[in-house]
Amino acid sequence: MVASSSDRTYDVAIVGGGHNALVAAAYLARAGRSVVVLERLEHLGGAAVSERPWEGVDARLSRYSYLVSLLPERIVRDLGLGIRLLRRRYSSYTPDPADPARGVLIDNADAAATADSFARVTGSAREAERYAGFTERLAPVARLVFPSMTEPLLRRSDLRARLGDDRLWSELVEQPLGGLLRASLSTDLVRGIALTDGLIGTFAAADEPDLRQNRCFLYHVIGGGTGDWDVPVGGMGEVSAALTRAARSAGAELRSGSEVVAISPDGEVRLGDDSAVHARLVLSGVGPALLADLLSAGGADAVSGAEAPRPEGAQLKVNMLLRRLPRLRDTGVAPEAAFAGTFHVNETLSQLDTAHRVAAGGGIPDPLPAEIYCHSLTDPSILGPELRRSGAQTLTLFGLQVPHRLVAGRDRDAARSELLAAAQRSLDAVLAEPIADCVLETPDGTPCVEARTTADLERDLGMVGGDIFHGALSWPWAGDDEPLDSPAERWGVATAHPTVLLCGSGARRGGAVSGLGGHNAAMAALELLAR
Numbered sequence: 001m002v003a004s005s006s007d008r009t010y011d012v013a014i015v016g017g018g019h020n021a022l023v024a025a026a027y028l029a030r031a032g033r034s035v036v037v038l039e040r041l042e043h044l045g046g047a048a049v050s051e052r053p054w055e056g057v058d059a060r061l062s063r064y065s066y067l068v069s070l071l072p073e074r075i076v077r078d079l080g081l082g083i084r085l086l087r088r089r090y091s092s093y094t095p096d097p098a099d100p101a102r103g104v105l106i107d108n109a110d111a112a113a114t115a116d117s118f119a120r121v122t123g124s125a126r127e128a129e130r131y132a133g134f135t136e137r138l139a140p141v142a143r144l145v146f147p148s149m150t151e152p153l154l155r156r157s158d159l160r161a162r163l164g165d166d167r168l169w170s171e172l173v174e175q176p177l178g179g180l181l182r183a184s185l186s187t188d189l190v191r192g193i194a195l196t197d198g199l200i201g202t203f204a205a206a207d208e209p210d211l212r213q214n215r216c217f218l219y220h221v222i223g224g225g226t227g228d229w230d231v232p233v234g235g236m237g238e239v240s241a242a243l244t245r246a247a248r249s250a251g252a253e254l255r256s257g258s259e260v261v262a263i264s265p266d267g268e269v270r271l272g273d274d275s276a277v278h279a280r281l282v283l284s285g286v287g288p289a290l291l292a293d294l295l296s297a298g299g300a301d302a303v304s305g306a307e308a309p310r311p312e313g314a315q316l317k318v319n320m321l322l323r324r325l326p327r328l329r330d331t332g333v334a335p336e337a338a339f340a341g342t343f344h345v346n347e348t349l350s351q352l353d354t355a356h357r358v359a360a361g362g363g364i365p366d367p368l369p370a371e372i373y374c375h376s377l378t379d380p381s382i383l384g385p386e387l388r389r390s391g392a393q394t395l396t397l398f399g400l401q402v403p404h405r406l407v408a409g410r411d412r413d414a415a416r417s418e419l420l421a422a423a424q425r426s427l428d429a430v431l432a433e434p435i436a437d438c439v440l441e442t443p444d445g446t447p448c449v450e451a452r453t454t455a456d457l458e459r460d461l462g463m464v465g466g467d468i469f470h471g472a473l474s475w476p477w478a479g480d481d482e483p484l485d486s487p488a489e490r491w492g493v494a495t496a497h498p499t500v501l502l503c504g505s506g507a508r509r510g511g512a513v514s515g516l517g518g519h520n521a522a523m524a525a526l527e528l529l530a531r
Contacts (some may be wrong), residue, residue, distance in 0.1 A: 009278045010034045010253075011529055013269050015260045015294070016285030016462075016504060018046025022243035022254075023518025024283055024503045024525070026079050029250035031526055036277060037252060038269065040259040040462065044244050046285070047461055047468070048513050050237025050382070053450050056443040058384025059321050059394065062236035064452070064461070065468075066373065066396055069223030069230065070514030071239075072150050081242040085230035086378050090341035093333060094193055095430040096121050097346050097367070100329040104189065105337060106131075120332075122187050134184040134194065137168060138221050145218070145476060146225040149509050149516050152490040153478040173475070177214045178206030181349065192348035196371060196400065197221060201468040203314035203403040205356040206349055215473040219511055222476075231378040239513065262297035265497040270298065281528060283503040283521050284495075287311060287470030290462060291495070291502070300497065311467035313454040314359075316368075316399030316419045321448035323440045324391050325374070327432040336377060339395070343372035346426050347400070355401035362406070364418065367426040369400040392440055399423050404454040404465045412455050420451040470506035487527035491520040501525060 012028050014021045017039025028035045043049065047064035068085055076083065088108075095103040105117045111132075118128035144163055148154050160169050171180040177198050181191045195206055198217035206213065221227040232239050248254055259272035263284075269277045284291045289311050325335035346367040355365030376383050376394040383392060399419065407415040428434050439447045454466020463470065478484055478492075488494035492508025493501045503521030504510055510517040 009267070009280065010036050011279065012036075012281045012283055012525055013038065013267070013277050013279035014283045014285055014503065015263065015269065015291075016046065017041070017044040017254065017256065018285050018504060019048040019240050019243055019513055020504045020510070020515060020518035021046075021283070021285035022240065022247045023075060023079070023515040024285075024522040025247040025252040025254070026243060026250050027519065027522035028525060029247060029252040030079075033526070033529060035252045036279070037247070037254045038258040038260050038271070038277065039254075039256045042256050044254060044256060045237065045240030047457075047463075048236045048240045050235035053319060054321065054442045054446065054448045057321060057440070057448060058387055059392075059448075060235055060237070060382050061319050061394060062232070062375065062396075063319060064317065064457070065236050065513045066375065067229040068232050068239065068513050069228065070149070070219065070512045070516060072146075072515070074150050075515045075519055079243070079246040081239075081246060083239055083242050084233040086233060087228055087230055088341050088378055090337055092193060092342040092344060093338035094189060094344040094347070095328070095330060096189060097348060097351065097430065100430040101331070103330045103333060103338070104193070105333050106341070107337070118190075121189065127185065127187055127190055130185050131190055131193075137184070138227070140165070141168070141172065141218070142222040142225050142227055146222045149476060149514075150519055153484060153492050153508065155480050156475070156477050157480050159477050172214060172218065176207040176209060176211060177217055178349070181206065188348040188350050192350075192352055193344060195349050195352055196344065196347050196369075199314075199352060199400045200398070201313055201315050202473070203312060203356070203359070203401065205353045212472055215475060218476070219473060223512075231375055233379050233381060235375075235379075235382050236513065243515075260294060263291070263294045263300070263500065264298035265295070265300050265499050267499060268298070280499070281525050282500045283525065284500065284506075285504040285518075286462060287464055287467065287504065288495075288502065288506040289464040289471065291500075291506075295497070295500070311463075311465040311469075311471045312404045313457065313463065313466035313468055314401065314403045315454065315466075315468065316397075316402045316423060317452040318397040318399070318420060318423055319450050319452075320395040320397070320435070321440045322393050322395055322438045324438055325393050326435055326438045329430065329432045339372060339374035339393070340377045345370040345372060345430055347371065352401065359401050359403055359406060364406060364422050365401050366422060367429060368402070368419075368422040370397050370423055370426055371400070372397050372427070397423055397427065402454070404458075404467070407453045407455045410455075412453070412459070415455065416451050416453050419453060420449070423451075468505070469511045470504055473511050474508055476509045487524040491524035493517070493521045493524050
């Protein structure tokens with residue numbers, strides 16, 4: 001770690017070294033500003049990292065964040081990142097929980113096969129037409145909203161007028177998502193396929209009145225202007241590595257192993273080794289809740305919104321390495337197709353809502369809704385040559401409706417084991433063989449399976465409540481009466497303190513691996529520094 005220089009004042013100090021912090025650092029340093037990034041861990045990248053979880057096994061997995069959707073081409077181009085993102089041919093496969101010997105396979109390259117799949121499960125080709133129409137109806141929203149994400153905030157009424165579809169706006173933005181899904185789709189299974197986009201990391205029911213599921217759904221369907229979710233070649237760590245190179249080559253000072261313990265709005269950032277860094281502006285890559293604690297430790301009032309409920313994540317992440325893909329009960333679909341996209345497990349709309357009710361009452365849903373991704377089918381480079389030759393594959397399971405309250409205050413190992421067992425039971429229910437029979441073992445006989453709960457994310461990554469979004473997602477626009485007088489307000493990165501800006505997932509248009517929080521904070525900071 002580089003020792004701090006007490007007689008130097010940086011233009012910007014960035015707290016946290018996640019991917020958004022690196023984006024902000026790169027933009028600011030390229031503009032000639034002095035910037036220092038302060039990261040508690042010994043590595044940069046935050047949740048966007050690749051690691052080898054199992055000793056003696058040559059598999060480099062995206063251990064936390066795993067797909068890219070909201071990263072604009074503008075950021076990739078501006079920073080010269082040179083990363084490669086691969087589009088998956090298959091959108092999803094969804095076994096029918098009532099009869100797992102059949103399932104819906106959505107093949108982006110074969111509309112006829114997709115229609116046949118819908119007909120086989122739902123009894124009619126009409127549901128495929130309805131699903132395609134639903135997707136097509138949302139396309140103008142993605143084309144309208146996504147380009148605005150790297151611009152100053154637009155007003156709500158302006159975006160609504162530009163969309164030119166008041167009914168869709170009302171159904172998507174003003175009424176619970178469940179109504180739109182029921183009006184657009186006729187089967188519980190297909191409604192669930194759509195609803196899952198509103199529940200990633202979000203604890204909600206289809207008809208939640210606060211519309212948190214709508215906001216999550218919107219972020220998922222606007223990605224890249226198309227709603228596609230891509231696989232980064234080499235794993236998520238390649239994204240952070242490219243950002244680290246961009247920031248460092250531009251002249252940013254990047255410090256790992258530097259724990260921030262207090263922040264003062266006058267620009268003093270105190271570190272755990274009793275040193276301090278001084279800056280004209282402080283950008284926070286940590287969540288608003290943690291920032292509030294750091295500001296309080298620095299003797300300041302908390303950030304705006306700190307009085308809101310503490311963040312609560314709602315997911316279970318399981319990484320697995322298999323000797324081979326498991327056999328399906330559906331003999332008409334090859335496992336290589338079923339697992340190449342999103343494999344939905346017990347995620348009908350009614351199952352998702354039932355799981356929400358059970359979890360809200362303090363129980364673990366049974367079956368546990370989950371979705372599976374096999375990144376090695378799209379990007380074999382994350383496996384070593386010997387594993388590739390053997391037919392090994394990665395498997396990532398993302399469990400839904402698992403709020404932090406189910407694990408908070410409990411023994412972490414016991415809670416993790418209980419949730420992992422629930423996830424395995426749910427997956428086994430739709431497979432032709434137990435997933436455990438396919439799991440590869442390390443040289444010492446340990447199964448290549450690891451689970452990460454919200455409690456693990458809170459401990460390991462400093463995400464309060466294990467919330468991957470650092471708090472409730474917000475609409476990516478400004479209210480009609482919202483003040484937009486300052487650069488920080490216009491870019492959606494303001495706090496209660498003019499010299500402290502949000503630059504992480506807790507920013508107005510944060511969430512996912514997007515770089516948007518970092519980009520927008522950098523744009524606001526450059527305006528402020530030019531004054």
